[in-house]
Amino acid sequence: MVRKKDSLPKHKVYSIERKQAKWGFLFTVPCIVFFAIFAFYPIFYAFVTSLTNRKAIDRTWDFVGFENYVYIFTKDNGGFALSNSVRATLTFTLGTFVPMIVISLIVAVFLMQLRKDKQRGFFQLAYYTPAVLSSVVAAAIWMILFDPRGLVNQFSNTIMGTSGVDYNWLVDSVMLQISTMLVYFWKYIGYFVILFITGLASIPPTIYEAATVDGASRWKCFWRITLPLLKPTTVMVSIMAMLQCLKTFSTQYMFHQGGAARKPIDVITMNIYFTGIRNGRLGRACAMSIVLFFIMLGLAYLQLATTKSAEDVEY
Amino acid sequence: MLIGAIFVYIKSNSFVDEDLVTISIEYWTYLDPARNELEAELIQEFERKNPEVKVNMTIYSSAELIHILPNALSAGRGPDVFNIQQDYISSILEKGYINAINCEALGYSSFLEVQDDYIEGALSGVMKYGVVYGIPMEFTNWCLYINKEKFREAGLDPETDYPKSWEDVVEISEKLVVREDGILVERGFDFRYPQYLTFFVPMVQQLGGSIYNADGNLELTNEEAWIKAFTFMQEWGPLHKNLGSPTYINARKSFLNDEAAMMLSGLYHIQWMEFSYPELYEKDDWMIVPFPVFEGGNEVAAAKYCHYWCVNRESSDEKKDGAWSFIGYLSDNAESYLTRAYKVSPQKSIVENLESYGIPYSSVFIEELDNSEFVYSGPGAIEIKNTIETLIKEVMLLGLDPEKAVIRLEIAINGLSNQ
Numbered sequence: 163m164v165r166k167k168d169s170l171p172k173h174k175v176y177s178i179e180r181k182q183a184k185w186g187f188l189f190t191v192p193c194i195v196f197f198a199i200f201a202f203y204p205i206f207y208a209f210v211t212s213l214t215n216r217k218a219i220d221r222t223w224d225f226v227g228f229e230n231y232v233y234i235f236t237k238d239n240g241g242f243a244l245s246n247s248v249r250a251t252l253t254f255t256l257g258t259f260v261p262m263i264v265i266s267l268i269v270a271v272f273l274m275q276l277r278k279d280k281q282r283g284f285f286q287l288a289y290y291t292p293a294v295l296s297s298v299v300a301a302a303i304w305m306i307l308f309d310p311r312g313l314v315n316q317f318s319n320t321i322m323g324t325s326g327v328d329y330n331w332l333v334d335s336v337m338l339q340i341s342t343m344l345v346y347f348w349k350y351i352g353y354f355v356i357l358f359i360t361g362l363a364s365i366p367p368t369i370y371e372a373a374t375v376d377g378a379s380r381w382k383c384f385w386r387i388t389l390p391l392l393k394p395t396t397v398m399v400s401i402m403a404m405l406q407c408l409k410t411f412s413t414q415y416m417f418h419q420g421g422a423a424r425k426p427i428d429v430i431t432m433n434i435y436f437t438g439i440r441n442g443r444l445g446r447a448c449a450m451s452i453v454l455f456f457i458m459l460g461l462a463y464l465q466l467a468t469t470k471s472a473e474d475v476e477y
Numbered sequence: 478m479l480i481g482a483i484f485v486y487i488k489s490n491s492f493v494d495e496d497l498v499t500i501s502i503e504y505w506t507y508l509d510p511a512r513n514e515l516e517a518e519l520i521q522e523f524e525r526k527n528p529e530v531k532v533n534m535t536i537y538s539s540a541e542l543i544h545i546l547p548n549a550l551s552a553g554r555g556p557d558v559f560n561i562q563q564d565y566i567s568s569i570l571e572k573g574y575i576n577a578i579n580c581e582a583l584g585y586s587s588f589l590e591v592q593d594d595y596i597e598g599a600l601s602g603v604m605k606y607g608v609v610y611g612i613p614m615e616f617t618n619w620c621l622y623i624n625k626e627k628f629r630e631a632g633l634d635p636e637t638d639y640p641k642s643w644e645d646v647v648e649i650s651e652k653l654v655v656r657e658d659g660i661l662v663e664r665g666f667d668f669r670y671p672q673y674l675t676f677f678v679p680m681v682q683q684l685g686g687s688i689y690n691a692d693g694n695l696e697l698t699n700e701e702a703w704i705k706a707f708t709f710m711q712e713w714g715p716l717h718k719n720l721g722s723p724t725y726i727n728a729r730k731s732f733l734n735d736e737a738a739m740m741l742s743g744l745y746h747i748q749w750m751e752f753s754y755p756e757l758y759e760k761d762d763w764m765i766v767p768f769p770v771f772e773g774g775n776e777v778a779a780a781k782y783c784h785y786w787c788v789n790r791e792s793s794d795e796k797k798d799g800a801w802s803f804i805g806y807l808s809d810n811a812e813s814y815l816t817r818a819y820k821v822s823p824q825k826s827i828v829e830n831l832e833s834y835g836i837p838y839s840s841v842f843i844e845e846l847d848n849s850e851f852v853y854s855g856p857g858a859i860e861i862k863n864t865i866e867t868l869i870k871e872v873m874l875l876g877l878d879p880e881k882a883v884i885r886l887e888i889a890i891n892g893l894s895n896q
Contacts, residue, residue, distance in 0.1 A: 219551045219572050240860075241867060241885060309725070310660045326659025332724040333715050333874045421670060421723030423870040439544060440863065442568075 205455060212449035218442035230449035239437065244450060246425060247433040248457070250339070254414075254429055255407040257343045263400050266351050270358030271388065286359065289352030297349065301416035304345045308332050314341075332417065335426035342427050345413045350406065354399050361395025362388065397469045401462055408458050411435065430454045499529045500799040503556035505546065507539035511748060512818040516807070523806045530799045532558075550574040550789065557792040558800045560614050563602040563782040563854045564674055564862060570603065571856065575610045576788040582801035583612065584809070599823035602854045603785050611785035612804050615820035617743035618849050619675065619779035620841050621666075621769065625762045627653055627738035635764060640666075640739075642772045643680065643709065650720045653738045666739035667721030667728035668713075673865040674852050675780045676741060676768075681706045683774035688853055688861060688890060695857060695894040697887045707872050707879035714873030723870055733757065741768070741779065744842050748819040765838035767845055778845040780852040783823060857893035864889045 212230055216223035234244040269289065276282045292300060307314045308331035318329045331341045365388065373383050389396075411431040418424050418432070430450060438447025506516070513536055520532045535556070537545060543565045549555040550569055561569075569575055578591065585591050588609070592600065595613065603611035621640070628635035631652045640646040650665030668676060678688060686702030689695055697703065715722045729746070731737035733754045750758040757763065768779040786807065788800045811822035815834060821827060821842075828846075831839045853861070868886055871877035 219547050219568055221551060240889065311662055328660055330715065335875055423874045424867060
């Protein structure tokens with residue numbers, strides 16, 4: 163019997179997808195609430211504060227429009243201009259996250275070649291251990307290593323074939339920037355190695371077997387199979403690494419507290435801290451944090467846009 | 478079991494009958510083990526004598542306290558009583574977050590009696606329009622500590638060859654430093670880098686410059702003196718003579734670790750030596766001499782500074798009275814602060830009889846007082862300190878031209894002066 167369309171009962175009909183979407187939404191509600199309280203609200207509040215002349219120790223403040231933005235883009239902020247901080251942040255980010263992605267990928271591939279699980283587990287643990295350390299402790303350890311009497315200077319002399327040369331790891335502006343990059347690299351490489359290993363483990367071995375049967379070399383397998391199929395992981399890891407580098411603070415702060423000059427390593431987060439906490443200019447500090455937010459948003463979007471096809475990978 | 482033991486310990490050490498307590502006072506202070514231990518005992522005694530009052534002491538590191546306290550006060554969540562270093566007090570004083578002293582609760586009959594109890598200038602750091610807002614806990618001035626053994630190892634006689642001028646400090650340090658393969662492993666002397674208002678500004682004053690003019694207003698005076706002082710620091714640093722650097726382990730620590738022959742500190746450091754490094758202390762092979770002066774310069778010693786006890790203006794009247802009475806009780810125990818924690822209260826009765834307490838080299842510190850000014854703690858003190866820190870680091874580590882450093886400092890000081 164064929165029923166006419168008009169005679170169908172008039173109640174709502176949900177497709178399976180819509181039902182799933184409804185449950186999906188319900189499950190994401192706690193996350194949305196969490197982000198709303200701990201991320202969206204602070205961002206909104208920081209933006210509002212950036213439009214005021216609020217100082218840490220004052221209880222009253224006035225709206226000053228975009229005065230703080232004009233100030234941070236045109237004045238030198240007591241010798242620590244935002245432009246210098248943008249330079250320091252971008253230098254640090256490029257100098258850290260590019261080598262970190264490349265080397266963590268290489269290390270992950272090598273670890274995957276290890277046949278014994280125990281060996282692999284040992285190296286994974288060894289690489290990951292520094293990530294567990296607090297950044298402050300890591301910076302304190304490395305400051306001892308960067309001392310003229312420390313291991314790094316001795317190692318530098320050995321590598322360069324010199325004797326008794328102080329390479330000024332914490333003094334010279336270029337060396338100081340490199341030293342902060344080294345600390346960060348050492349601390350986080352294990353974390354990204356683990357992420358890459360997870361990505362590599364999800365590539366079906368049958369693809370490699372088929373390629374090997376067809377006569378592909380390991381080198382070819384890496385370029386033609388591993389790298390393309392790892393694209394989603396690479397995109398995710400590179401965005402995470404970049405954002406983390408843009409937010410770097412504790413290494414630079416600890417080095418500065420340990421006596422190093424501020425200018426070469428005055429990353430945006432450190433400038434925000436000094437402007438807001440040390441100098442009590444909360445309005446200006448919030449304006450800087452909004453600028454940092456947009457830099458991070460812009461670069462993350464750019465990275466996603468340039469690797470758009472990444473989502474299409476299927477196997 | 479451990480938790481049980483801790484509970485028993487706390488209970489056995491509590492002298493407070495909770496039923497009688499009507500006033501609970503929050504006291505924030507900085508980490509200083511010997512003094513903290515003494516104050517814990519004094520709090521118990523105070524609570525026993527004043528059963529209606531309970532004092533909760535919270536200890537922060539000094540670096541933490543100077544940042545947390547102003548923010549807590551401005552947020553209306555500050556403690557009832559706190560103590561803080563002189564150069565950090567001006568901002569909270571300006572904002573009116575602290576209460577004028579209550580002479581009666583402190584145990585005095587009038588303000589004149591309070592004033593009469595302390596050496597000249599001791600209350601100036603907490604005075605605004607003639608009203609006093611705190612009671613000094615201790616005052617500190619710095620002299621030069623010398624490890625005599627290091628001098629002898631370098632072929633010097635510490636009793637006669639100790640440095641009298643900054644030029645001597647350079648010359649002697651060059652003899653005292655130990656370099657292995659060209660790398661500096663032991664220093665002759667090094668500065669206390671973050672405390673620029675305490676040692677660097679007096680060095681400039683020795684050369685005739687200052688951060689304030691004859692009227693007491695903020696102004697960078699005698700640029701030449703500043704350039705000379707910055708140049709001295711530059712030549713001291715790692716890019717020139719490499720006798721010291723802000724990036725090296727702090728000299729006080731190195732002195733106690735036998736890795737620096739001289740350092741600057743206050744009388745309290747004797748006790749640190751006794752507590753933390755008894756070997757060096759008991760060897761009795763150390764001495765203390767006056768703060769060096771540039772050849773031909775003015776006789777200006779390192780600046781002296783106080784730590785003050787203050788009361789939160791927003792606490793209830795009951796708490797404020799209890800807090801001042803608590804401060805009065807602590808300051809009545811100035812002698813214990815001296816003998817047990819080597820903290821010198823600027824009370825006349827203590828300062829004038831300091832030598833009678835048998836503390837070694839106390840006479841050197843007393844003699845230096847005549848040539849020492851109280852550290853600048855007026856408006857903009859912290860900003861000036863931070864600016865000098867930045868510039869000295871750039872001069873010493875990045876090779877900034879001292880003349881340019883002085884121009885930048887002048888701009889900063891003029892900016893603060895205009896504010």
